[in-house]
Amino acid sequence: MDMRVNIAGLELSNPVMTASGTFGYGVEFKRYGQLEKLGGMVVKGLSLEPRAGNPMPRIADAPAGMLNAIGLQNIGARNFVEKRLKLLPWGETAVVANLYACSASEFADLAAYLSEQEGIAALEVNISCPNVSSGGVLFGQDPSMAAAVTRAVKDRSGEMPVIVKLTPNVTDIASMAKAVVDAGADAVSLINTLSAMSVDARTRKPRLANVIGGLSGPAIKPVALRCVWQVAQAVDVPIIGMGGITSAEDVLEFILVGATAVQVGTANFIRPDFAFRLVDELAALVDELGIESWDDYRGSLQV
Amino acid sequence: MFGNACQDTTVKSLTRFGKGEGDGEFIELTLEHPGLDNAAWKLWKPGQFVMVRPESFGLDPLMGRPFSITSADEEQGISIFFQVMGQGTRKLASLKPGEPVTLWGPLGNAFAVRKDTPTLVLAGGIGIAPFYEYVKRHEQPENLRMIFGHRPPLACYNWERAQGVCSCEAHHETCRQDLMDFIALIEETVPQYCNDGLIIACGPLPFLETIKKVADQHGGRAQLSLENRMACGVGACLGCVCDHKTEGPVSVCARGPVFWSDEIEL
Numbered sequence: 001m002d003m004r005v006n007i008a009g010l011e012l013s014n015p016v017m018t019a020s021g022t023f024g025y026g027v028e029f030k031r032y033g034q035l036e037k038l039g040g041m042v043v044k045g046l047s048l049e050p051r052a053g054n055p056m057p058r059i060a061d062a063p064a065g066m067l068n069a070i071g072l073q074n075i076g077a078r079n080f081v082e083k084r085l086k087l088l089p090w091g092e093t094a095v096v097a098n099l100y101a102c103s104a105s106e107f108a109d110l111a112a113y114l115s116e117q118e119g120i121a122a123l124e125v126n127i128s129c130p131n132v133s134s135g136g137v138l139f140g141q142d143p144s145m146a147a148a149v150t151r152a153v154k155d156r157s158g159e160m161p162v163i164v165k166l167t168p169n170v171t172d173i174a175s176m177a178k179a180v181v182d183a184g185a186d187a188v189s190l191i192n193t194l195s196a197m198s199v200d201a202r203t204r205k206p207r208l209a210n211v212i213g214g215l216s217g218p219a220i221k222p223v224a225l226r227c228v229w230q231v232a233q234a235v236d237v238p239i240i241g242m243g244g245i246t247s248a249e250d251v252l253e254f255i256l257v258g259a260t261a262v263q264v265g266t267a268n269f270i271r272p273d274f275a276f277r278l279v280d281e282l283a284a285l286v287d288e289l290g291i292e293s294w295d296d297y298r299g300s301l302q303v
Numbered sequence: 304m305f306g307n308a309c310q311d312t313t314v315k316s317l318t319r320f321g322k323g324e325g326d327g328e329f330i331e332l333t334l335e336h337p338g339l340d341n342a343a344w345k346l347w348k349p350g351q352f353v354m355v356r357p358e359s360f361g362l363d364p365l366m367g368r369p370f371s372i373t374s375a376d377e378e379q380g381i382s383i384f385f386q387v388m389g390q391g392t393r394k395l396a397s398l399k400p401g402e403p404v405t406l407w408g409p410l411g412n413a414f415a416v417r418k419d420t421p422t423l424v425l426a427g428g429i430g431i432a433p434f435y436e437y438v439k440r441h442e443q444p445e446n447l448r449m450i451f452g453h454r455p456p457l458a459c460y461n462w463e464r465a466q467g468v469c470s471c472e473a474h475h476e477t478c479r480q481d482l483m484d485f486i487a488l489i490e491e492t493v494p495q496y497c498n499d500g501l502i503i504a505c506g507p508l509p510f511l512e513t514i515k516k517v518a519d520q521h522g523g524r525a526q527l528s529l530e531n532r533m534a535c536g537v538g539a540c541l542g543c544v545c546d547h548k549t550e551g552p553v554s555v556c557a558r559g560p561v562f563w564s565d566e567i568e569l
């Protein structure tokens with residue numbers, strides 16, 4: 001079958017992308033597989049200036065998942081473009097920049113800079129990070145703020161597709177999706193991590209220095225599927241689904257409820273060649289199930 | 304040539320040390336060598352580590368676990384030496400020969416080797432794991448002095464393996480006074496290597512903090528191997544960082560695990 005998918009003009013060789021924050025700047029994975037094989041990769045969230053992130057410890061185990069409070073440590077957009085982007089095979093796989101900023105105007109400046117860089121295929125706007133004190137998830141929890149950020153980014157990003165990444169930490173994710181699509185988002189991606197906590201009864205301490213972190217991994221897959229399903233009913237733009245994908249069957253589940261592509265996050269920590277293997281497994285499963293086209297299969301859940 | 308540094312292998316053997324004698328379990332786990340597709344295995348050096356994830360982890364725990372490479376040899380296999388701490392190491396301890404394990408590495412940097420330099424090797428507890436091979440490979444073992452501080456009995460640590468190559472002293476801590484004596488020994492010995500010697504250390508954080516403090520006081524530099532909690536092991540998640548004095552937070556897995564003591568904050 002033709003594995004290609006199209007997200008608002010962005011053509012991917014297959015629907016498997018890697019999720020921001022779990023695949024570094026891509027270069028870290030060159031020892032583990034051919035980056036060209038991936039449909040796309042979303043790099044670590046970038047801010048205008050480098051950020052140091054949160055204190056340690058930043059990660060903890062959770063049943064069938066993990067918690068993180070990295071706090072968007074990153075080398076800054078300029079360093080990424082100058083020092084990392086050229087090391088990526090961006091002619092052969094889509095490199096998507098994930099954006100983080102503290103205000104709508106800062107988001108716009110960042111979008112303006114990144115959208116001009118050769119090698120970046122799309123922007124993913126992170127209005128959903130639960131691990132930073134200013135901005136972060138707040139933008140993603142208020143429809144009018146989310147719309148304002150989306151509009152500001154769209155205004156300054158020219159032709160480049162803008163994907164807005166949604167948080168599950170809201171009561172009605174479909175209305176958030178509608179708000180950003182009405183404001184011009186070309187696509188939406190979901191879900192970011194669920195706000196969560198882990199504590200130690202013996203030491204009486206939280207397991208993360210930040211106390212609260214984001215839950216990811218298989219534990220959140222049912223929540224993610226529900227969110228993608230609800231959003232697919234509410235908007236007409238392509239959806240990139242993620243949350244707990246650890247198998248080719250999981251990928252199909254997301255496409256079945258309406259996703260056009262998927263991102264693999266925490267599973268990259270199960271083994272660093274995970275996403276590369278998933279591309280092959282997906283092709284094999286599609287064959288086995290006799291799926292003939294993504295257009296027929298997408299959203300074909302029988303309820 | 305392209306080679307995937309993440310490989311599937313199987314358990315070759317498990318050897319338990321000092322069982323019944325100490326608190327906790329100490330195990331040498333040997334995995335079948337995955338072959339030299341990954342040429343880095345030919346060049347591995349003591350101080351480097353691997354991420355290990357047996358299939359039996361299932362989804363819980365989800366993250367692999369980092370361990371120093373104790374030895375790696377195409378015929379003998381790849382060995383790690385670990386102490387049972389929690390859910391991950393408990394699952395490792397119950398592996399049987401033939402069970403599947405995913406292994407990625409060798410990862411990180413290694414301890415410096417200066418053949419003609421007096422070298423102080425400081426090991427605290429399971430922190431001895433990278434040093435068996437370090438002392439064995441050293442070209443001038445007469446320049447080495449290894450000091451090993453431990454709480455569980457010596458039988459837990461396969462101590463024979465360290466013996467016979469260089470000067471090795473073990474200090475058993477059974478009470479508070481033993482600890483004070485051990486700290487005094489470090490405070491007295493480290494300065495002797497601060498001018499033109501080399502100090503390398505691996506062990507629990509308070510142990511490394513003491514070494515750093517003494518080295519800093521005497522204007523010396525020691526190499527410390529850090530054991531931060533890790534998820535990816537490859538520098539991607541930024542979960543394992545330590546504070547580098549000039550560069551801010553850096554990944555321990557990718558930039559370390561071995562750092563010069565005066566370059567980092569503990």
Ligand SMILES: Cc1cc2nc3c(=O)[nH]c(=O)nc-3n(C[C@H](O)[C@H](O)[C@H](O)COP(=O)(O)OP(=O)(O)OC[C@H]3O[C@@H](n4cnc5c(N)ncnc54)[C@H](O)[C@@H]3O)c2cc1C
Binds near residue numbers: 061352368383393529
């Ligand atoms: C580069 C590197 C090399 C290492 N080499 C060795 C080695 O050769 N042999 C060995 O036995 N261990 C080594 N460790 C430590 C080892 O990774 C941990 O003991 C192990 O991850 C604990 O996993 P667990 O699931 O059993 O414990 P968990 O269930 O995760 O935790 C149980 C307890 O162990 C403590 N713990 C968890 N992770 C660490 C850690 N990274 N360091 C210290 N304490 C921890 C926790 O705070 C908790 O109290 C190394 C760590 C690193 C980063």
Ligand SMILES: Cc1cc2nc3c(=O)[nH]c(=O)nc-3n(C[C@H](O)[C@H](O)[C@H](O)COP(=O)(O)O)c2cc1C
Binds near residue numbers: 046
């Ligand atoms: C360690 C870690 C760091 C992350 N950093 C970012 C980030 O910088 N930007 C972002 O939009 N999402 C970030 N995420 C969220 C993931 O991209 C993804 O949305 C989430 O983990 C759910 O997918 P998963 O269950 O497959 O991991 C991070 C997740 C993890 C585990």
Ligand code: FES
Binds near residue numbers: 535536
């Ligand atoms: S463990 Fe992921 S960056 Fe070190």
